[in-house]
Amino acid sequence: MKRSVIVVRVMGITLVLLLAMIHAAWSQDTGAGAKKAGIAMKNLTPQAASGGVSVADLKSIGTMGKAQRVLAGGREAELYRYQGRGCITHMWFGGDWPGYDKTRIRFYIDGEQKPSIDMELFMGHGIGFGDPAAPWGTQRLGKTGHPSGLYNTYKIPFGRSIRITAQNEGIQGDPEFWWIFRGVENLPVYLGNIRLPDSARLRLYKRDNHTVKPFEMVELCNSPKAGALYQVTLAAKSTNLTYLEAVLRAYIDGAKEPQLVSSGTEDYFLGTYYFNRGIFHTPVGGCTHLDAKNASFSGYRFHEEDPLLFKKGLRFVWRNGETAFWTKEDRPLWGAPGDTVMSSYTWVYEW
Numbered sequence: 001m002k003r004s005v006i007v008v009r010v011m012g013i014t015l016v017l018l019l020a021m022i023h024a025a026w027s028q029d030t031g032a033g034a035k036k037a038g039i040a041m042k043n044l045t046p047q048a049a050s051g052g053v054s055v056a057d058l059k060s061i062g063t064m065g066k067a068q069r070v071l072a073g074g075r076e077a078e079l080y081r082y083q084g085r086g087c088i089t090h091m092w093f094g095g096d097w098p099g100y101d102k103t104r105i106r107f108y109i110d111g112e113q114k115p116s117i118d119m120e121l122f123m124g125h126g127i128g129f130g131d132p133a134a135p136w137g138t139q140r141l142g143k144t145g146h147p148s149g150l151y152n153t154y155k156i157p158f159g160r161s162i163r164i165t166a167q168n169e170g171i172q173g174d175p176e177f178w179w180i181f182r183g184v185e186n187l188p189v190y191l192g193n194i195r196l197p198d199s200a201r202l203r204l205y206k207r208d209n210h211t212v213k214p215f216e217m218v219e220l221c222n223s224p225k226a227g228a229l230y231q232v233t234l235a236a237k238s239t240n241l242t243y244l245e246a247v248l249r250a251y252i253d254g255a256k257e258p259q260l261v262s263s264g265t266e267d268y269f270l271g272t273y274y275f276n277r278g279i280f281h282t283p284v285g286g287c288t289h290l291d292a293k294n295a296s297f298s299g300y301r302f303h304e305e306d307p308l309l310f311k312k313g314l315r316f317v318w319r320n321g322e323t324a325f326w327t328k329e330d331r332p333l334w335g336a337p338g339d340t341v342m343s344s345y346t347w348v349y350e351w
Contacts, residue, residue: 071168078165081163088154089182099170106166115165125141131289139153157200192304202349205346210344214338217317220232221314221315227314231346238339243337250317251314254313266287268301271287278290
């Protein structure tokens with residue numbers, strides 16, 4: 001019996017010693033790895049965890065409007081104004097009147113006279129043709145009612161100030177309008193895992209009701225700066241859906257030859273076979289409107305986890321239909337579309 005107790009005690013001491021050795025080795029390796037990454041484990045602070053910004057420097061900001069009658073006569077109404085450096089992180093809109101989807105929300109960044117973001121409510125949330133589908137939502141955008149209940153969590157940074165307005169030039173009467181804006185002072189902006197420069201600003205490039213001839217190329221954006229593509233919304237209508245064969249092309253840093261971004265238009269928005277299962281919404285992309293009979297669709301596509309970066313400019317191009325451009329024949333693929341009327345919103349971070 002005594003011998004058994006002694007054996008157990010010896011084994012217990014051995015186990016403790018072994019665990020201590022493993023812990024010491026792990027601590028040494030972890031510390032070395034952290035030093036290689038430029039971070040000492042003991043120095044991990046809220047400042048390091050928030051991308052070099054101290055939590056003490058962050059401050060929540062925002063406002064709301066409840067049943068406000070501010071749009072009568074088609075005037076441009078100020079919804080929010082803030083002085084300082086920060087980032088809008090959330091917005092939501094309510095209300096109900098004819099033409100609600102065409103109400104324009106404008107963001108004047110750092111004293112701009114012309115807003116770098118001027119969006120219609122529905123297209124600004126990835127929806128074309130005033131589509132009534134609801135409720136649906138993802139982390140970045142959604143629509144919970146009709147015609148309103150629109151929200152998004154786009155990150156809109158500003159360095160000195162931001163001013164947000166609304167206007168509906170064709171509005172009738174003086175209807176009630178609801179809104180929410182939320183943000184944070186000094187908040188860094190990330191695109192996926194990439195921290196963007198403090199000078200990064202979100203800009204919206206638009207085309208409204210632009211007619212495109214069969215197989216004609218059309219620029220969705222032409223940015224002369226460094227930056228990253230954030231989101232693309234496209235709405236189109238034609239005589240048939242073969243315009244969806246179009247490959248999207250990115251001309252990066254002045255390149256003469258494009259980077260081919262998709263194998264087709266519906267493929268780019270994560271659909272297949274001309275969206276043969278109808279409307280859908282995912283965190284990366286979605287189809288927000290589909291009318292096969294009238295050959296119309298709209299969709300959105302985010303590039304947060306699929307970054308498209310550029311240093312000396314970006315031309316992002318769509319085509320009305322597609323040909324077999326990789327062959328000598330260059331023949332049309334699956335027929336030819338007619339004239340196509342398209343609108344596009346291309347969101348780009350620039351610095």
